[in-house]
Amino acid sequence: MKPFSSLAMFTALCILAAPAFAADPAPALSGCAAKRQDISTQIDQAKAAGNTSQQAGLEKALSEVTANCTDAALLKEQEQKVFEAKREVSRRQADLSKAMSKGDPEKIDKRKDKLAQSRKELQDAQTELEKVQPDQDDE
Incomplete structure (x- = not known):
């Protein structure tokens, strides 16, 4: 029975330690980077919805933000x-x-x-x- 309890203890420790090994979440974006990320998310949503006209408008907005935003x-x-x-x-x-x-x-x-x-x-x-x-x- 001892090998079973050691295995159970090891498994429990691994489960409890997993959050400690998780990578830190990416820092929140701000400024133009956040604006570009927001538009990219909207583009992905438009693609998923099959809304090509909205996608085209968002891609144009993204290119303008990329070119002009400081x-x-x-x-x-x-x-x-x-x-x-x-x-x-x-x-x-x-x-x-x-x-x-x-x-x-x-x-x-x-x-x-x-x-x-x-x-x-x-x-x-x-x-x-x-x-x-x-x-x-x-x-």
Whole structure:
């Protein structure tokens, strides 16, 4: 019975140790590399679905991104979107304050809804900015 228990122990250790030997997952892509990867994934999906016109459009987009995309330009573009979204939130907050001072409940509700939408757009823009920013760990 001893050989059986040794074999069982060895098997259990191998199973438990397997995750330790697994390769580290690939680092998340950012910037233009992430954009190219996203488009490539969409191309694969279009191929699988047999959508040749979508595939052709995506292949054109991929070639344009490959030729023209720079991480610096992408970062600047996303920073501009965040800036504009912040400005829109400020404007919507001012509109809400004005409506509240007038006391019109219908306008207040409408302004609150618009402010909430602007805040969501700002959050989305900030999330996208985080995706294109270079890793801060390297500094």
